Amino acid sequence: MPPGITTLAADAPELSAANTGFMLICSALVMLMTPGLAFFYGGMVRVKSTLNMLMMSFISLGIVTILWVLYGFSLAFGTDSGSIIGWSSDYVGLSGIGLTQLWDGYTIPVYVFAVFQLMFAIITPALISGALADRVKFTAWALFVALWVTVVYFPVAHWVWGAGGWLFELGVIDFAGGTAVHINAGAAALGVILVIGKRVGFKRDPMRPHSLPLVMLGAGLLWFGWFGFNAGSWLGNDDGVGAVMFVNTQVATAAAMLAWLAYEKIRHGSFTTLGAASGAVAGLVAITPSGGSVSPLGAIAVGAIAGLLCAMAVGLKYRFGYDDSLDVVGVHLVGGVVGSLLVGFFATGGVQSDAKGLFYGGGLDQLGKQAVGVFAVLAYSLIVSALLALVLDKTIGMRVTEDDEISGIDQIEHAETAYDFSGAGGGAGSRKAAPASADTVAAAPKNKKVDA
Secondary structure, eight states: OOTTEEOOOTTSOOOOHHHHHHHHHHHHHHHHHHHHHHHHHHHHSOGGGHHHHHHHHHHHHHHHHHHIIIIIHHHHHSEEETTTEEEOGGGGGGTTOOTTOEETTSSSBHHHHHHHHHHHHHHHHHHHGGGGTTSBOHHHHHHHHHHHIIIIIHHHHHHHHSTTOHHHHHTOOOSSSIIIIIIHHHHHHHHHHHHHOOOTTTTTSOOOOSOHHHHHHHHHHHHHHHHHHHHGGGOOSSSSHHHHHHHHHHHHHHHHHHHHHHHHHHHHSOOOHHHHHHHHHHHHHHHHHHTTTSOHHHHHHHHHHHHHHHHHHTTHHHHHTOOOTTOHIIIIIHHHHHHHHHHHHHOBSSSSSSOBOGGGTOTTHHHHHHHHHHHHHHHHHHHHHHHHHHHHHHHTOSBOOHHHHHHOHHHHHHSOOSOBOTTOOOSGGGGGSOOOBHHHHHHOTTOTTTOO
16 A cells, blocks of 8 residues: 555544545645736736747646646655655556545545645646746647656655655655745746746847736735645644644735835835735745744744845846746745745744744754755756756757747747737727737837837
8 A cells, every 4th residue: 555545444534524625625726826827927928928828837737637647646645765756556547546545644535635736736837937938839848847847846746745755854844835836946947047048138128017917816816826725735624733824824925015015115116016916926935835834923024034035036137147037036936945944943833843943942953954955956956957948959949939939929839819909999090000919019119008
């Protein structure tokens, strides 16, 4: 019998209908985060790249789901091998799992745990896509997703959460994915963009978001779904830890949004909607690894620190010359690092575990463990992701041509445009004007509304 499975014997935990129902709802909430991410990213790009950005997230729902069922769950949560990877034949195709089998030590079926973790696996590569806007072939991106989850995400998930995984055994605290999801995705994004290079016109042409309402909608869906992402990661409601995580998620997100806006006002003189949305996401990222270890006051500190540091970090791409299109590195990598390391300072020892941070008398022990986890995942994901991108670029090519990028990747890769302006005119004066496509409008230098 593979790890993580118990049968309904007399001395085994009984299946809890309440916890099972709760976890199914949480799984659906986490699934909703991927379309939310698609809207968040889709609103941030120029008109001519909107559909491509949406599709780069949506395709992950298809690819990763199938790979997870075939072998991903087995690699991530199967029997440990050398503290590096898992494997259990009963998990291949989810074929050896029965209705009466529970996840070890919990009161939910293995199927429920598997589908909950699947949603994490889906959104992680989708996060990477924001760094690659406007310039990546869709076929190459789809192949990259399949390869990346196989050689990066599945092993790292085992390190962090799998029974016997080396970071799990070391005692690294990652409640819901600061290392396995956000640092993993942020480092991968950096690795890929260092290989494929900058967009045409980077630092020269305006590349403003084409739809801030769409960005705010996406941020709202992410915030909503994140309660399932975080609170659900305790796999039940029996001891109040999930409730603390729920509260801390809200508190840290609010603090980060306010900190980002305050920085914007001081630095640039304005409170922007993009800043509010980005600050909220930064807080969600930072509290993901730490929310099960800190108090609500600690969550305020985590959120405020992350909001400030991520707001400062997004400008580094201009200083160092790497084209992180939608600030995946500045928000997810930096936010994940900040949230993971702050466990070593703010862990109270009274929530998910008895591990205490520096400010609660725990010394530097937990901080050291967190640092090992942070930099191990960062280095592995950065290097392997760059190598994958390099191989794909040298074989099938990662980027569209310069002409295709300028004319619009939506039309080239998907034969569609996000908006049809041909019927938008009105009045007699408009009858003489030729219909304008979305890409034509996007390319017009005088149209400030859609020149993103």
